[in-house]
Amino acid sequence: MADAPYALYYWPGIPGRGEFVRLVLEQAGAAYDDVARRPKEDGGGIPAMMRCLAGEGPGLRPLAPPVLVHGERRLAQMPNVCAYLAARHGLVPSDxxxxxxxxxxxxxxxxxxxxxxxxxxxxxxxxxxxxxxxxxxxxxxxxxxxxxxxxxxxxxxxxxxxxxxxxxxxxxxxxxxxxxxxxxxxxxxxxxxxxxxxxxxxxxxxxxxxxxxxxxxxxxxxxxASERCLPFDEHGIFRRYPELDLLPASE
Amino acid sequence: MADAPYALYYWPGIPGRGEFVRLVLEQAGAAYDDVARRPKEDGGGIPAMMRCLAGEGPGLRPLAPPVLVHGERRLAQMPNVCAYLAARHGLVPSDxxxxxxxxxxxxxxxxxxxxxxxxxxxxxxxxxxxxxxxxxxxxxxxxxxxxxxxxxxxxxxxxxxxxxxxxxxxxxxxxxxxxxxxxxxxxxxxxxxxxxxxxxxxxxxxxxxxxxxxxxxxxxxxxxASERCLPFDEHGIFRRYPELDLLPASE
The missing domain is CATH 1.20.1050.10 (Glutathione S-transferase Yfyf (Class Pi); Chain A, domain 2)
Structure with a gap:
C-alpha cells in the first residue's frame, strides 16, 4: 500500500509502541503503508526507518519511532500519533x-x-x-x-x-x-x-x-488473525522472562 | 487567589513537574490558586493535594500530580495540562x-x-x-x-x-x-x-x-524573582549529587 494516505515507520520485528498506532489505524479502517515491514529490496526494512529518523521526509525530524507520515506532517511520540489519528477518524470525542x-x-x-x-x-x-x-x-x-x-x-x-x-x-x-x-x-x-x-x-x-x-x-x-499483527516476544516491551514473572507479595 | 479560574495541585516543597505548568500560567498572566502552597490551616498543604488525588473534585480522578482544576475539568499529566493551557492562552499555534x-x-x-x-x-x-x-x-x-x-x-x-x-x-x-x-x-x-x-x-x-x-x-x-518560585533542591527531579555529576566520557 505504498499509495496509502498514512505511512508508519516502526521496528519491523516487534509489536512494541508501534502496535498502539496500528490498532487505531486498523479500527479506523484506514489504509496504511507499514514501511519497515516491507522487504529491504522493496524500499522497506530497518534502513527505511533509519532514513526517516535521520531526516528524510516532510515536517519535523523525529527522535524515535513510531513515526507516522501523513501528507506534509511527520509525527512521533506514540500518544501524540494515536490522538492525531483518533481525532481524524472518530475515535475520540470532539470537545x-x-x-x-x-x-x-x-x-x-x-x-x-x-x-x-x-x-x-x-x-x-x-x-x-x-x-x-x-x-x-x-x-x-x-x-x-x-x-x-x-x-x-x-x-x-x-x-x-x-x-x-x-x-x-x-x-x-x-x-x-x-x-x-x-x-x-x-x-x-x-x-x-x-x-x-x-x-x-x-x-x-x-x-x-x-x-x-x-x-x-x-x-x-x-x-x-492476520499476518500484519506480530506476536509478543522477548525483543519487545512485554517480555516473558520466567525469573521476572513474580507472584505479588501478599498485601 | 482562592477565586482564581485555575487551581493547581502539586507537591508544595519542590518545583518538580508542577513547575512546567506554573511557567505556562505565569507567561499567560493567568490567575491561579497554587493550592498546596497555602498553609494547611487555610485549606492548603499536602492534605489538600491528597484529597484531590483521592477523588475530591470535578471530572476525572487523577493518578498523580500536577493536577489542574478548571471549572468542571480536573486534568493531569504535565504535557497534557500544559497543552490545554497553551491552547487557551495563545501559547501554541491553533492549527x-x-x-x-x-x-x-x-x-x-x-x-x-x-x-x-x-x-x-x-x-x-x-x-x-x-x-x-x-x-x-x-x-x-x-x-x-x-x-x-x-x-x-x-x-x-x-x-x-x-x-x-x-x-x-x-x-x-x-x-x-x-x-x-x-x-x-x-x-x-x-x-x-x-x-x-x-x-x-x-x-x-x-x-x-x-x-x-x-x-x-x-x-x-x-x-x-518572586517567592512563588521554588529553587531546585535534592528532593525534586533535578538533584545535585556530586557523585552523579559526571564528566562525559570522550567520544
Whole structure:
C-alpha cells in the first residue's frame, strides 16, 4: 500500500509502541503503508526507518519511532500519533475538555508501558537485559508489588466511573483510542507478568470486560488473525522472562 | 487567589513537574490558586493535594500530580495540562498539525525529564536514593554519556530547523509552551549535571539562545524573582549529587 494516505515507520520485528498506532489505524479502517515491514529490496526494512529518523521526509525530524507520515506532517511520540489519528477518524470525542481527558489517560497508559519496559532495562537503555539481570529483578519486584496494581486499580476506577455514567469505556460515550491502548497493555501484561495478571484480574472486572469488548471488535479480531499483527516476544516491551514473572507479595 | 479560574495541585516543597505548568500560567498572566502552597490551616498543604488525588473534585480522578482544576475539568499529566493551557492562552499555534508537532516535542522533553529523574531512582520509585546509589551511578553514567546528549542534540536540531525557517523557537513562529519547558529542563540539567551541561553547551547554541530568550521574558523573570518560585533542591527531579555529576566520557 505504498499509495496509502498514512505511512508508519516502526521496528519491523516487534509489536512494541508501534502496535498502539496500528490498532487505531486498523479500527479506523484506514489504509496504511507499514514501511519497515516491507522487504529491504522493496524500499522497506530497518534502513527505511533509519532514513526517516535521520531526516528524510516532510515536517519535523523525529527522535524515535513510531513515526507516522501523513501528507506534509511527520509525527512521533506514540500518544501524540494515536490522538492525531483518533481525532481524524472518530475515535475520540470532539470537545476540547474530553480530548484532554483522553490524552491524560493515554499518557497514563504510556507511563505504564514505559515502566513495564524498564522491568527488563532498569539501568541502561543501551545495554542488553543480560547485562542488568540483577537490577531487573529488583525493579520487577517493586513493579509487580506496587506499580502494576497502582496503575491498574486507578484505570479500573476510571472505567467504573464511566460505567456509573452509563458507559463501558474509559472516556466518553463510545470507543476511543484509549480503550484500544488499554486492551493492548492488558494483553502485554498477561504475556509478560502472567502470575501477577492472574493475581490482580479478579479485582479488575471493568478492565477485563473492556478488554473482552475490544478483543471482539471485528476489525481488531481480523487484524490480530492476520499476518500484519506480530506476536509478543522477548525483543519487545512485554517480555516473558520466567525469573521476572513474580507472584505479588501478599498485601 | 482562592477565586482564581485555575487551581493547581502539586507537591508544595519542590518545583518538580508542577513547575512546567506554573511557567505556562505565569507567561499567560493567568490567575491561579497554587493550592498546596497555602498553609494547611487555610485549606492548603499536602492534605489538600491528597484529597484531590483521592477523588475530591470535578471530572476525572487523577493518578498523580500536577493536577489542574478548571471549572468542571480536573486534568493531569504535565504535557497534557500544559497543552490545554497553551491552547487557551495563545501559547501554541491553533492549527491541528502544528499542535501535534508541539505535543510531540513536549512529550520528548517530558521523556528527558523522566530519564533525569531516573538517574537518582533507577530501580525503585518507592525507595530512597540512598537505597539505590550503586544503580544510580550506573544509570547516571549512561545518561551523561549517551541519553542526555542524544536528547539535547535532537532538540538543538529542531531549534536550528526552525531558525532556518526564520524562527528562533522550537515550533511555529512564536513562543510556545514547549519553549518554556525546554528552558526549565536546561536550567535543571545545569543544576544537576553541571559538568555535563558545560561539556555539551558549546555545541548547543540554538538551545542556549532560546534559554536566554525565555529567561529574559518579563513575566518569567518576575516570577522567578518572586517567592512563588521554588529553587531546585535534592528532593525534586533535578538533584545535585556530586557523585552523579559526571564528566562525559570522550567520544
Amino acid at each position: 476540547e475538555g474530553t480530548r484532554a481527558e483522553a490524552l491524560q489517560l493515554q499518557l497514563t497508559v504510556a507511563d505504564l508501558v514505559a515502566e513495564t519496559h524498564d522491568t527488563h532495562h532498569p539501568v541502561g537503555k543501551g545495554l542488553y537485559y543480560e547485562e542488568q539481570k540483577e537490577q531487573a529483578l529488583a525493579y520487577a519486584r517493586q513493579f509487580v508489588d506496587q506499580r502494576m496494581p497502582k496503575f491498574l486499580r486507578y484505570l479500573e476506577s476510571v472505567v467504573r466511573a464511566n460505567a456509573a455514567g452509563g458507559g463501558r469505556h474509559l472516556v466518553g460515550d463510545g470507543l476511543s483510542y484509549v480503550d484500544l491502548a488499554m486492551d493492548q497493555v492488558l494483553r502485554g501484561l498477561e504475556y509478560a507478568f502472567g502470575r501477577a495478571y492472574a493475581h490482580y484480574a479478579p479485582e479488575l472486572p471493568g478492565l477485563v470486560a473492556l478488554r473482552e469488548h475490544v478483543d471482539a471488535l471485528p476489525a481488531i479480531a481480523a487484524y490480530r | 491541528e498539525g502544528t499542535r501535534a508537532e508541539a505535543l510531540q516535542l513536549q512529550l520528548t522533553v517530558a521523556d528527558l525529564v523522566a530519564e533525569t529523574h531516573d538517574t537518582h531512582h533507577p530501580v525503585g520509585k518507592g525507595l530512597y536514593y540512598e537505597e539505590q546509589k550503586e544503580q544510580a551511578l550506573a544509570y547516571a553514567r549512561q545518561f551523561v554519556d549517551q541519553r542526555m546528549p542524544k536528547f539535547l542534540r535532537y532538540l538543538e536540531s529542531v531549534v536550528r530547523a526552525n531558525a532556518a525557517g526564520g524562527g528562533r523557537h522550537l515550533v511555529g513562529d512564536g513562543l510556545s509552551y514547549v519553549d518554556l519547558a525546554m528552558d526549565q529542563v536546561l536550567r535543571g540539567l545545569e543544576y544537576a549535571f553541571g559538568r555535563a551541561y558545560a561539556h555539551y553547551a558549546p555545541e548547543l547554541p540554538g538551545l542556549v539562545a532560546l534559554r536566554e530568550h525565555v529567561d529574559a521574558l518579563p513575566a518569567i523573570a518576575a516570577y522567578r
